[in-house]
Amino acid sequence: MSSKVLIVEDEFIVANDLQLILKQAGYLVTGIAVSVKEAYEQIAKNKPDLVLLDIHLEGEQSGIDLAKKLKTENIAFIYLSANSNQTILEEAKKTDPYGFLVKPFREKDLLITLEIASYRHKNSIESRSGQEKLLQEKLSKISHQTLQYENYLNETARLLQTFITYDLIVFEIKNSDQKKCTAYLRIGFDEYQYIGERELENITNSKSTTSFTEIDYLENEPVIYEMEDFNPKLSFIKNHFRAESFLVFPFLLNTEVTIQYIFCSQKKNNYSQHHIDLLTSAKKDFANLMTGVTNQQKLVDSKKSENLKETLSPQFTDIIGKHPLLLNALDLIVQVAPYSTSVLILGESGTGKEKAAQSIHNLSIRKDGPFIKVNCAAISPTLIESELFGYEKGAFTGAVESRKGKFELADGGTIFLDEIGELSNEMQIRLLRVLQEKEIDSVGGNSARKVDIRIVAATNRNLEKEVALGNFRMDLYYRLNVFPITMPALRERKTDISELADYFAKKFCREFNKKFNGISPKMIEQMNEYDWPGNIRELENFIERSVILNNGKAELNLNLNSSPLSESFNTKNVHTLEDVKNAQLQLERDYIISILKKVNGRIRGTAGAASILNIKPTTLESKMSKLAIKKDDYTD
Numbered sequence: 146m147s148s149k150v151l152i153v154e155d156e157f158i159v160a161n162d163l164q165l166i167l168k169q170a171g172y173l174v175t176g177i178a179v180s181v182k183e184a185y186e187q188i189a190k191n192k193p194d195l196v197l198l199d200i201h202l203e204g205e206q207s208g209i210d211l212a213k214k215l216k217t218e219n220i221a222f223i224y225l226s227a228n229s230n231q232t233i234l235e236e237a238k239k240t241d242p243y244g245f246l247v248k249p250f251r252e253k254d255l256l257i258t259l260e261i262a263s264y265r266h267k268n269s270i271e272s273r274s275g276q277e278k279l280l281q282e283k284l285s286k287i288s289h290q291t292l293q294y295e296n297y298l299n300e301t302a303r304l305l306q307t308f309i310t311y312d313l314i315v316f317e318i319k320n321s322d323q324k325k326c327t328a329y330l331r332i333g334f335d336e337y338q339y340i341g342e343r344e345l346e347n348i349t350n351s352k353s354t355t356s357f358t359e360i361d362y363l364e365n366e367p368v369i370y371e372m373e374d375f376n377p378k379l380s381f382i383k384n385h386f387r388a389e390s391f392l393v394f395p396f397l398l399n400t401e402v403t404i405q406y407i408f409c410s411q412k413k414n415n416y417s418q419h420h421i422d423l424l425t426s427a428k429k430d431f432a433n434l435m436t437g438v439t440n441q442q443k444l445v446d447s448k449k450s451e452n453l454k455e456t457l458s459p460q461f462t463d464i465i466g467k468h469p470l471l472l473n474a475l476d477l478i479v480q481v482a483p484y485s486t487s488v489l490i491l492g493e494s495g496t497g498k499e500k501a502a503q504s505i506h507n508l509s510i511r512k513d514g515p516f517i518k519v520n521c522a523a524i525s526p527t528l529i530e531s532e533l534f535g536y537e538k539g540a541f542t543g544a545v546e547s548r549k550g551k552f553e554l555a556d557g558g559t560i561f562l563d564e565i566g567e568l569s570n571e572m573q574i575r576l577l578r579v580l581q582e583k584e585i586d587s588v589g590g591n592s593a594r595k596v597d598i599r600i601v602a603a604t605n606r607n608l609e610k611e612v613a614l615g616n617f618r619m620d621l622y623y624r625l626n627v628f629p630i631t632m633p634a635l636r637e638r639k640t641d642i643s644e645l646a647d648y649f650a651k652k653f654c655r656e657f658n659k660k661f662n663g664i665s666p667k668m669i670e671q672m673n674e675y676d677w678p679g680n681i682r683e684l685e686n687f688i689e690r691s692v693i694l695n696n697g698k699a700e701l702n703l704n705l706n707s708s709p710l711s712e713s714f715n716t717k718n719v720h721t722l723e724d725v726k727n728a729q730l731q732l733e734r735d736y737i738i739s740i741l742k743k744v745n746g747r748i749r750g751t752a753g754a755a756s757i758l759n760i761k762p763t764t765l766e767s768k769m770s771k772l773a774i775k776k777d778d779y780t781d
């Protein structure tokens with residue numbers, strides 16, 4: 146069925162032009178409105194799937210006002226605009242449009258933008274209804290547990306985090322003669338600090354400051370507060386917890402009891418209508434749950450509570466860090482994992498993009514299927530097509546038998562396309578086809594094959610810029626960008642450095658069979674001051690070097706600015722030239738062993754130790770024999 150489009154545009158010629166193009170492309174144009182008022186009437190009459198929306202319109206209200214309404218009605222919209230000023234563009238961007246076209250635009254761009262908007266809208270609806278169902282199911286699971294008052298709220302807080310991120314959540318339960326407030330402050334991915342009256346006194350450092358109970362009932366309807374429309378009753382939360390945005394969700398439990406959930410985030414513009422819709426869709430389940438919470442006859446059953454903990458909380462055992470920027474990225478991973486939506490992971494090199502992709506796979510229903518990684522930058526342009534799509538016997542000289550490509554190998558699982566920004570234009574077109582049709586055709590094959598794959602792509606490039614430069618296709622960019630996740634740079638989350646360093650140091654000490662004696666305070670201080678252009682990978686290498694050079698008796702202590710060699714000159718045990726040579730040989734030996742361990746003793750091939758060390762396999766073999774290293778010791 147063709148999509149229904151409403152055109153809201155007060156320039157007659159532009160509107161007519163649009164109508165012609167849309168009709169020719171097979172869209173059903175439901176009408177043309179010249180003002181917001183007219184648009185409201187037309188939307189009520191025949192609900193369109195998509196609205197093309199001019200920002201400047203006849204009458205008092207602008208396209209941005211209409212956009213807010215479209216958002217609440219879940220109708221996709223694309224702005225059309227001539228050169229608007231920066232403030233207006235910022236305002237428009239806040240409404241989260243499905244596309245933006247600057248007049249005059251090409252017909253081709255209009256049609257691509259429309260197609261992408263429909264695709265994104267469909268995907269967001271699918272994941273939205275999936276989310277609603279999931280939230281309802283999980284709430285009902287908590288209601289059916291027998292728990293203590295605080296455990297109910299704690300479990301609810303943890304559950305809600307995976308749907309609506311917050312840094313602090315306040316639960317307020319009020320009846321005619323009393324009011325009880327319980328708050329939870331997030332201090333780790335799945336760690337919360339309970340904040341009652343006494344804890345609040347400690348945080349605010351005063352007995353007399355406002356308490357949660359004085360917030361009082363804020364509204365009858367759910368409401369979002371940003372800085373500009375800030376409610377003064379919330380100012381003590383803003384001051385003590387650095388909250389920048391709030392979502393208040395009130396509901397009546399029965400004629401006597403009113404409930405209020407207050408989500409507080411340190412991030413600006415963290416909440417949207419979508420969150421209100423999600424909470425509203427589960428109102429009945431919240432009511433059931435809160436009836437349990439207020440029911441004093443519920444018994445303590447800590448065992449059940451433990452079980453629940455396991456099922457609710459995905460664990461990121463090997464992703465270290467507690468910085469809010471990292472926790473935000475992890476929240477998004479948890480949110481998107483259950484669906485088959487494509488994900489685009491952005492971030493500088495070495496920030497953990499591959500780890501994020503692996504976590505998305507591990508948390509999805511595809512977890513038992515394959516996780517296939519392709520580094521688009523590492524495969525030569527002549528080979529990438531057959532690598533990705535496979536080939537048939539006889540397709541080209543040397544194709545003595547058919548071979549499956551990475552897409553087919555990933556069937557039933559996830560394919561991780563790293564460095565997607567490096568794909569040639571031709572490969573981008575073929576990838577777009579896979580995304581659209583979910584089918585592939587191998588080199589030399591004559592029929593397409595369906596594949597069931599989820600695509601997770603990553604890049605350290607600014608893809609928007611690459612699109613503007615004409616290096617990356619806009620249609621592919623929007624297809625991939627349905628759900629972007631940004632991994633923060635290490636310099637933006639310096640509070641995580643010491644925990645990461647500790648984690649890597651213990652890991653390498655285990656690997657090299659050395660005792661871990663801690664990290665010197667001076668080294669921690671230096672690491673905190675450094676800028677880490679290579680991010681976590683650089684930190685990991687730095688710690689590895691420190692462990693190699695450590696004698697196993699003292700704390701790790703390596704100067705960031707010194708090379709490993711000059712450090713070995715500094716070590717206490719080096720007195721003569723002979724000692725220097727020995728230290729060098731020991732260092733070289735440890736380093737080669739560390740690489741052999743990583744590649745499972747493999748010497749040759751692209752993933753072999755020689756290639757990583759950038760030396761010939763024969764050179765490596767002779768070094769190994771000189772240093773008494775046996776490759777079999779490092780093969781499983």
Ligand SMILES: Nc1ncnc2c1ncn2[C@@H]1O[C@H](COP(=O)(O)OP(=O)(O)OP(=O)(O)O)[C@@H](O)[C@H]1O
Pocket residue numbers: 463464465466492493494495496497498499500501563605645681682685
């Ligand atoms: N939060 C983390 N905790 C522990 N280790 C991490 C974390 N993030 C990344 N690492 C480690 O840092 C190294 C780099 O991570 P990863 O390969 O995932 O980064 P990337 O962003 O994909 O890099 P590139 O862009 O170069 O491909 C890996 O060894 C990974 O195990």
